Amino acid sequence: MLAIQSLSKTYADGTQALAGIDLTVAAGEIVALIGGSGCGKTTLLRLVAGLDRASAGAVSLDGAAITAPHPGVGLVFQEPRLLPWLDVAGNVGFGLAGVPRPERRARVAHALERVGLAEHAARWPRELSGGQQQRVSIARAFVAAPRVLLLDEPFSALDAFTRKDLHGHLLALWAETRPTVLIVTHDVSEAVALADRAVVMRPKPGRLDETVLLASPRPRDPASPQSEAAARAILAALDRSLRPAAPRPAAAPAGNWW
Structure with a gap:
């Protein structure tokens, strides 16, 4: 279980990026973090990854x-960040240096098969399309069998068709080992397609605002009534999160002024 308790982040210049984040993510659960720009989604992911201090x-x-x-925590960035001096198989197996070579080869081959790149194992990253490079990045994250996988808008630069295709590959890999997944996204349809719940964040400072449960079985048809209703619920929550917080009513006087 991944537990985030009263998490806050204030930078040296005094900017408060996050305030009082409380979130528990169960083993095997997929949670989407969604919110407007500047609400601290990536900051939260970096803290969970141990790349920054709270x-x-x-x-x-x-x-x-x-x-x-x-x-036990894997991370997939917006861009693939592949090593140009290693071929595709080398990139996928980069984090398995301590694994015996036969097992490493088998795990890499299986991961590449699952993302549809088995025939590209010996190619160089520069020879791949953007979508193929991101598949390699996803395979590299899963091949180490992480208990938690963090994804920071990994499909944001891709076209809609490629993005949908990668959603399927991601869910196929997830189904094998069921890691806990925390994905940052700006895409409501992506949250509906992938997550068990969408957590909407409010900015300045970043904090959790509303949660929308996504209970229908996967794979999900984006045109189904359930998916459309979930998308509307998330959009409404996002709209509320971007409105100024209503001021609290003034306390009533304790007694008569006279």
């Missing part, structure tokens, strides 16, 4: 605190 609060995995990069 100003207050804590992140833990099965009760153990995460304060630095953790071997």
Whole structure:
């Protein structure tokens, strides 16, 4: 279980990026973080990944605190970040240096098969399309069998067709080992397609605002009444999150002024 407790982040210049984040993500659950620009989604992901230090609060995995990069936590960035001097198979297996070579080869081959790139194992990253490069990045994240997988808008630069295709590959890999997944997205349809719940964030400072449950079985038809209703619910929550918070009513006087 991934537990985020009273997590806050204030930068050296005084900017408060996050305030009082409380979120529990069950083993095997997929949670989408969605919100307007500047609400701290990526900052939250970096804190969970151990790439940054919180100003207050804590992140833990099965009760153990995460304060630095953790071997049980994988991360997929917006861009693939592949190593140009390694071929596709080398990139996928890069984090498996301590695994015996036959097992490493088998795991890499299986991951590439699952993302539809088995025939490209010996190609160089520069020879792949953007969508293929991101498939390699996803395969690299899953091949290490992480307990938690963090995805920071990994499909935002791709066209709608490629994005939908990668959603299918991601869910196929997830179904094998069922890691806990936390995905940052601006795309409502992506949240509906992938997540068990969408958590809407409010900006300045970033904090959790509303949660929309997504209970229909996957794969989900985006044109189904359930998906359309879920998308409307998320859009309405996003609209509310971007409105100024209503001021609290003034306290009534304790007694007559006279």
